[in-house]
Amino acid sequence: MSSKTLYDKIWDAHIAHEAEDGTCLLYIDRHLVHEVTSPQAFEGLRMAGRTVHAPDKTIAVPDHNVPTTPGRDVHIDNDESRIQVDALDKNARDFGVHYYPVSDIRQGIVHIVGPEQGWTLPGMTVVCGDSHTATHGAFGALAHGIGTSEVEHVLATQTLISKKSKNMKVEITGKLAPGVTAKDITLSVIGKTGTAGGTGYVIEYCGEAIRDLSMEGRMTVCNMAIEGGARAGLIAPDEKTFAYCMGRPHAPKGTQWEAALAWWKTLYSDDDAHWDKVITIRGEDIAPVVTWGTSPEDVLPITASVPAPEDFKGGKVDAAKRSLEYMGLTAGTPLNQIKIDTVFIGSCTNGRIEDLRAAAAILKGKKIAEGMRAMVVPGSGLVRAQAEEEGIAQVFIDAGFEWRLAGCSMCLAMNPDQLEPGERCAATSNRNFEGRQGRGGRTHLMSPAMAAAAAVTGHLTDVREMM
Amino acid sequence: MEKFEKLTGVAAPMDMINIDTDMIIPKNFLKTIKRTGLGVNLFDEMRYDDDRNERPDFVLNKPAYRNAEILIAGENFGCGSSREHAPWAIKDFGIRCVIAPSFADIFFNNCFKNGILPIPLPQDQVDILMKDAEKGENARITVDLENQVITTSDGEQIRFEVESFRKHCLMNGLDDIGLTLEKAASIDAFEAKAAQSRPWV
Ligand code: SF4
Numbered sequence: 001m002s003s004k005t006l007y008d009k010i011w012d013a014h015i016a017h018e019a020e021d022g023t024c025l026l027y028i029d030r031h032l033v034h035e036v037t038s039p040q041a042f043e044g045l046r047m048a049g050r051t052v053h054a055p056d057k058t059i060a061v062p063d064h065n066v067p068t069t070p071g072r073d074v075h076i077d078n079d080e081s082r083i084q085v086d087a088l089d090k091n092a093r094d095f096g097v098h099y100y101p102v103s104d105i106r107q108g109i110v111h112i113v114g115p116e117q118g119w120t121l122p123g124m125t126v127v128c129g130d131s132h133t134a135t136h137g138a139f140g141a142l143a144h145g146i147g148t149s150e151v152e153h154v155l156a157t158q159t160l161i162s163k164k165s166k167n168m169k170v171e172i173t174g175k176l177a178p179g180v181t182a183k184d185i186t187l188s189v190i191g192k193t194g195t196a197g198g199t200g201y202v203i204e205y206c207g208e209a210i211r212d213l214s215m216e217g218r219m220t221v222c223n224m225a226i227e228g229g230a231r232a233g234l235i236a237p238d239e240k241t242f243a244y245c246m247g248r249p250h251a252p253k254g255t256q257w258e259a260a261l262a263w264w265k266t267l268y269s270d271d272d273a274h275w276d277k278v279i280t281i282r283g284e285d286i287a288p289v290v291t292w293g294t295s296p297e298d299v300l301p302i303t304a305s306v307p308a309p310e311d312f313k314g315g316k317v318d319a320a321k322r323s324l325e326y327m328g329l330t331a332g333t334p335l336n337q338i339k340i341d342t343v344f345i346g347s348c349t350n351g352r353i354e355d356l357r358a359a360a361a362i363l364k365g366k367k368i369a370e371g372m373r374a375m376v377v378p379g380s381g382l383v384r385a386q387a388e389e390e391g392i393a394q395v396f397i398d399a400g401f402e403w404r405l406a407g408c409s410m411c412l413a414m415n416p417d418q419l420e421p422g423e424r425c426a427a428t429s430n431r432n433f434e435g436r437q438g439r440g441g442r443t444h445l446m447s448p449a450m451a452a453a454a455a456v457t458g459h460l461t462d463v464r465e466m467m
Numbered sequence: 468m469e470k471f472e473k474l475t476g477v478a479a480p481m482d483m484i485n486i487d488t489d490m491i492i493p494k495n496f497l498k499t500i501k502r503t504g505l506g507v508n509l510f511d512e513m514r515y516d517d518d519r520n521e522r523p524d525f526v527l528n529k530p531a532y533r534n535a536e537i538l539i540a541g542e543n544f545g546c547g548s549s550r551e552h553a554p555w556a557i558k559d560f561g562i563r564c565v566i567a568p569s570f571a572d573i574f575f576n577n578c579f580k581n582g583i584l585p586i587p588l589p590q591d592q593v594d595i596l597m598k599d600a601e602k603g604e605n606a607r608i609t610v611d612l613e614n615q616v617i618t619t620s621d622g623e624q625i626r627f628e629v630e631s632f633r634k635h636c637l638m639n640g641l642d643d644i645g646l647t648l649e650k651a652a653s654i655d656a657f658e659a660k661a662a663q664s665r666p667w668v
Contacts, residue, residue, distance in 0.1 A: 252667030
């Protein structure tokens with residue numbers, strides 16, 4: 001048998017049907033569902049008189065537009081949000097899928113809940129009507145976002161009509177310097193490849209710096225594969241992966257665990273597997289980075305200055321001009337002099353316990369700058385509870401942060417947590433598009449430790465100076 | 468799904484790269500539980516000012532392009548989120564075909580599910596169409612899916628590629644789910660086999 005990449009192996013194990021032109025019906029092991037991209041899909045099922053094919057493999061949780069303040073389990077003020085959450089509630093119960101309502105401590109961002117509950121396991125196919133489904137690739141699962149029509153298709157058939165992507169290897173060699181995190185890796189990769197560099201590919205991240213990351217760090221890396229345009233990001237499972245999965249509520253137990261483990265251990269890219277594209281970055285060369293513009297590819301080390309449109313070529317000249325105008329920035333300004341008024345720590349990129357620990361380590365014994373609005377939104381109710389138990393919540397509160405309930409919150413500002421026009425935010429989320437965090441709001445993406453540092457100083461800050 | 472065979476219409480030029488889904492339909496319009504009615508909010512933040520008046524210089528607000536049925540844009544069109552509200556809004560506005568040097572993957576897929584034809588073309592050919600589109604209302608472009616040819620207002624012809632299965636579905640307005648359910652036996656067989664080999668799933 002010829003050599004295969006990890007992606008090839010997972011793909012081959014899930015083909016339920018292959019047409020002559022290579023179009024496949026890919027079998028889906030886990031389907032995650034949230035309130036924003038599913039109502040039309042369930043409505044479609046009802047209208048066609050169809051049922052959910054595999055309710056046991058379907059997991060629903062409201063996250064995108066739930067408020068992150070108390071009382072939301074009793075009433076959600078915004079009519080449209082409430083209608084969507086109520087619709088999910090009804091659909092989940094009518095169709096009998098697994099469901100974590102806001103009143104359940106396990107509720108949270110769908111991409112944090114899946115791994116936490118052991119729904120996401122190596123070698124699986126995982127889809128969700130959300131582009132950051134790529135997160136689950138950290139387990140060596142083929143995971144990607146789908147549209148609502150595809151949500152309906154998966155609900156009805158447990159398969160997805162799919163064509164195979166190409167294989168791309170992104171290797172991060174060596175060790176990361178102190179103060180450099182998984183977020184800096186993933187942003188740096190996008191800075192190098194551009195937001196379309198991965199289009200048509202599934203990326204496998206590998207190399208010593210990736211191996212050295214915790215499972216949570218790996219999720220941060222894979223989360224942003226989509227920002228580089230890739231269909232999915234993958235990291236081969238290893239002992240860390242197995243240790244993370246073991247004992248989770250929906251992970252296999254006993255002899256099933258042994259059987260699963262035996263298969264999982266075969267999930268790696270063969271040495272002589274074929275790659276359509278290879279990118280290598282030295283871990284030592286990665287610095288703590290921030291974004292300056294309105295595309296995740298607008299990445300620079302915190303020690304750099306705001307670029308000028310003329311520094312770019314082609315369509316990017318105009319795009320950079322527009323970005324700088326929107327961001328209210330002048331070329332040549334050192335990035336660490338950019339003043340901010342808002343800090344958001346959370347999202348499926350950086351809303352896990354290790355992210356909160358990293359931010360709290362910087363904040364301990366300090367206060368946020370005068371006039372700063374700082375918010376920390378744990379990725380799930382369980383992350384929140386753990387942070388409270390560890391005393392981290394208190395560190396945030398003492399520093400002047402708002403300590404919120406779990407959800408997507410200001411990552412996309414569909415709930416009341418939004419930026420006002422012109423407000424400037426240090427955010428640990430994954431998108432800095434125009435209006436992403438609120439109409440006219442300005443977003444700088446960075447790691448949790450960097451966001452915490454900025455909260456204290458009031459401007460973008462090199463976290464290494466505070467370590 | 469509405470069929471797509473041949474379309475002749477006005478093309479709106481949007482010479483910008485990385486037009487993301489937040490631009491196409493900002494998230495405050497994702498709270499609907501319907502598929503229709505999003506057309507008025509297509510490109511909302513570019514199209515209206517803070518008082519909800521139309522910005523006269525935005526292309527779709529110009530008289531020549533108010534009824535555009537084709538959109539010509541820069542590379543990486545549709546990047547960002549998986550929201551199908553983006554193609555729903557495009558379709559609801561009346562645009563049935565988007566032409567760009569490249570598309571983001573999920574958006575590209577979503578188009579086909581909604582009777583919209585996305586056409587990736589080399590930059591120099593997009594440039595030709597962009598120029599043509601800039602001529603406004605009289606420059607009607609024809610997109611012929613069956614023969615896979617675009618004809619500019621000057622009669623210049625540009626061939627394009629499209630996957631055969633997707634073309635077939637689009638031309639016949641076929642519903643994916645119905646087609647897949649015809650293969651239910653394959654799915655059942657796969658599940659039976661997987662229950663043996665990966666019982667923990
Ligand atoms: S946290 Fe942000 S990126 Fe993640 S699922 Fe929620 S809205 Fe999407």
